[in-house]
Amino acid sequence: MICWTSFLNRGLFLPLLFGMLLTGCVGKEPGPPPLKVETVAIAAEGAVAKRDALRVNCVVSGGAGGVVYDFRILKETVETTVLHGKDPALRWIPKEPGAYRFKVIATDGAGTVAASEWSDVYRFTSPLDKSSLYAVLPVENLSDRKAPLGEIRDGLIRGLSAAGLRILDDEALEGFMRKHRIRDVGGLSALNGEQIREELGVDGVVISSLETWYESVPPRISLISRIVATGKEPEIVWIDSVGLAGDEAPGLLGLGRINHVGTLLDTAVKKLVASFEVYLAGNFPGFRQAADQQGVRLLNGSAGTADGSLGEIRARHQPRFSYRSPAFAPALEYRVAVIPFLNVNARKHAGRIVALHLVKQLHRYENIRVFEPGRIRDILLHYRMIMQSGPSLAAADVLANEKILGADLILSGQAFDYQDAIGENKVDFSIQAFAGPQREVIWQSRSYAQGDDGVYFFDLGRIPTAHELASLMTRAAVQRLEE
Amino acid sequence: MKWIKKLAVPLFCCCLPLFLGGCAGSTPDYTNPQMDFSAVRTVAVLPFQNLTNDDQAAERVRDAFAGRLLATEALYVLPPGEVNRGVTRVGFRSPQTPSVEEITKLKSILEVDAVITGVLREYGSVRSGSSEANLVSLSVQLIETQNGTTVWSGSSTQGGISQMDRLLGSGGRPMNDVTMKVVNDLLDQLFE
Incomplete structure (x- = not known):
């Protein structure tokens, strides 16, 4: 039997240890210096x-x-x-x-x-502040009925002026629009964005779209407004919307009902102006992707927007189904082009309204830059792209081309229903997103809901306007895409 | 109480097939046993044939079907705009009922392994007495683009007025929910 002591006694251990030490001294390839x-x-x-x-x-x-x-x-x-x-x-x-x-x-x-x-x-700092010069474009009517657009625009100008903003006078704006034959007041093309800055010194253009206008009792009004910084590449700096109904908070014995649409308009303008002031103060709510892949964080709290859609999303407003490509990394920075949705059996302009809601919700994510819709319209017209069934890959290629627009994602979809008339609200749409360079669909979802979904007692939980419903549904879809 | 005991066995025998029937899933109308479905990676959903009174119903159902099929992540579904481009380039006489030549031409343009065609047979409300409910009926076919042969076919009808609706007078489910039930049923048949 060999024991440790006998092993040592045989004199083998010391030579072995010596050999090991020598091996350690053998020249070894020097590794690269540490990073x-x-x-x-x-x-x-x-x-x-x-x-x-x-x-x-x-x-x-x-x-x-x-x-x-x-x-x-x-x-x-x-x-x-x-x-x-x-x-x-x-x-x-x-x-x-x-x-x-x-x-x-x-x-x-x-x-x-x-x-x-x-x-x-x-x-x-923001490219715009209170000393900047703003041009308020005539209001675009997406309400599918006659509306006093001049009165609404005057209300907006009054509200913005009261907030201390410098507004371009009407005569100069009308002269500019006449000179450059601007007929579309729902967007700002790259060319017009550059011209209005150079010729009139305008820093920001206020673009407003009237979504709903009902004067009969109970009245309803919905407005989507955005402010676009002028220059060679007009960029949306702020977008928000407001939807109000006269009967949304009737209160005890109906004392809280509002029967005059003018009162609603004043409230709507005040909310929009207050929202822009929050932006100018640098406190506008936004979502920011966290680097630890733990989803997004809401900065500046959920208050501060005019639409108030940053609260909790209910299950009934979530997309009914959705697909997100495994190749899509939501935390990266993207430049997004939103194409007006195809209108399938929905009311007039429904496709544009849903697209504007989507622009609004996407803009609230800091890693997403949404192209001004006026630029996209200009490109689609220039290349004569008629999309009878939504964008094809060829159309997506044009928008993804760095020399033309350079969009990373192209969002489009179909609007199937948009009921904002008196009665129950209903919104139904699908969204589809292409990854421009990869030429593949990375997102598909379908959302539909009614204003009275999940309402069982005394109208508790009812969504009073289609505007609010669309706002919640588009936010839920964007949240699922980004998170 | 003797009559209850006498009736129990026949009543149970009568109800058993109904219970068993409820447990069974719907089966596809036709599946080509020779077809290797794993070879199908990319499909194009062609516009559905519309046999209903609602002009846009087929487009609604097609969007739901194509979206839900993509959401399964089993197949890549070409976007409708791209399908439309292919249909225009091939010059389909009727994209709802394509010929073999048209389908094989579409393969070279869109590079799809199969196309899906469909017929929307019912889309609307049905009435019986005082009850009214939504009903959707759809049949779809999967046609491989190599030879233009139908390799799978399925159909589904959902909604309508049930006994419960008649008894309680309820109005059935919303049309979108019924549509999703039809689509889910067809996808279950396709992937079973």
Whole structure:
């Protein structure tokens, strides 16, 4: 039997230990130096305060194999990945005003991770403020009936002026519209966006669409407004909507009923102006994707919007079914083109109304940039694209082309029902999204609901307007797409 | 109480087939046993033939069917705009009832493995006495584009007035819900 003591006694242990020590001293191929982030250079392109681009360049040393860069941005404690790939440079234009900090996380082929410190704070202000000059376009009528559009526009101008905004006078605007033969008041094309800035010095254009107008008791009114920053590439900076019905809060003995549509109009304008003021103050609610893949975070609380659709979404407003491609990464940044929906058996303009609701809900996500609908309309007309059954891949190719629009996602759909007349509200639509470069469908959903769904006692839980119903349903669909 | 005991066995025998029938799922009308369905990856849903009074009903049902089929993630369904482009380029005489030549031509343009055609037979409300309910009836066919042969066919009818509706006077389900039941039933038949 060999025991440890006998093993040592035989004098084998010491030579063995000596051999092991020598082996450790044998020359070994020196490995690459560890991965290290040397510098993160941040440079502004143009005036940062006016939201021009920032260029972030990362220089690393060491590391094995190819390095992958993860560009992170911090805003109000929410960290977001804006670019993930092999490119060490990032060109980034903030969508929303605010204070941002930057960081780069580099990972080499061996899985070694090196991260930079958070950068200094970079503050971005809105391209528009109270000193900017605004042009209020005539109101677009999507209500399918006659409405006092001039009166509504005057109400908007009064409200915006009362908030301290500078409004372009009517004569100059009419002269400009006549000169450039602008007939469509539902959007701003790239050319008109540039012309109105150069010729009249207008910074922002207020575009309003009247969705519903009923004067008979109980009256109803719905308005969708947006403000577009002018320039070569007009961009939506704020969009909100409001839908009111005279009988939505009748109260005790019906004392809370509103029987005059003018009262509703005043309330609607006040809500929209208040919402824009919240935006100018930098407190407009928005959703921001978290870098930890834990979904989105709502910034600035759920109050502050005119439509009040940021509360809890009920199951009955969720899409009845949906499909999201596994290849779609919701946390990345996307440029989205929303095409007017195809109207199938719904009331006139229903397709445009649903598309505007979708634009509004998408715009609230910081990682999504929605193209101004006027630009898309202009391109569709220019290329004579008639879409009898929605967009084809050829149409999507045009919108995805970097030289034309450069959309990453093209959203369209079909509106099957939109009942906002007196009686029960009903909205029924489907949404479809193409990934432009990949040329495939990445999202499909179908939503339908009625205003009295789930209502059993005393109208509790009733949705009083089709506008609110559409707002909730589009928000639920976008939430499912993005989360 | 003897009569109850006497009636119990015949009553049970009569009700048993009804219970068993309720447990059975609907079966497809036709499935080609030679067909390898795993080879079908991409399909185009052609416009459905509409035999109802509602002009747009077929488009509504087609959208629900194509969307739900895509949501199964078993097949990739071409968007309707792209299908329309293919239909226009082939020059279909009637896209609802395509010929073999048209289907094989469509394959080369859209690169689809199969097309789905359908016939919407009923879409509306039916009335019986004081009861009224929505009814949808649809049949669909899967045609592979290599040879233009039908490899699967199924049909479903949902909604209508049940005994419960007659007894309680309820008005049935909304049309969209009935449509979804038909679509789900057909997809169950396709993937069973």
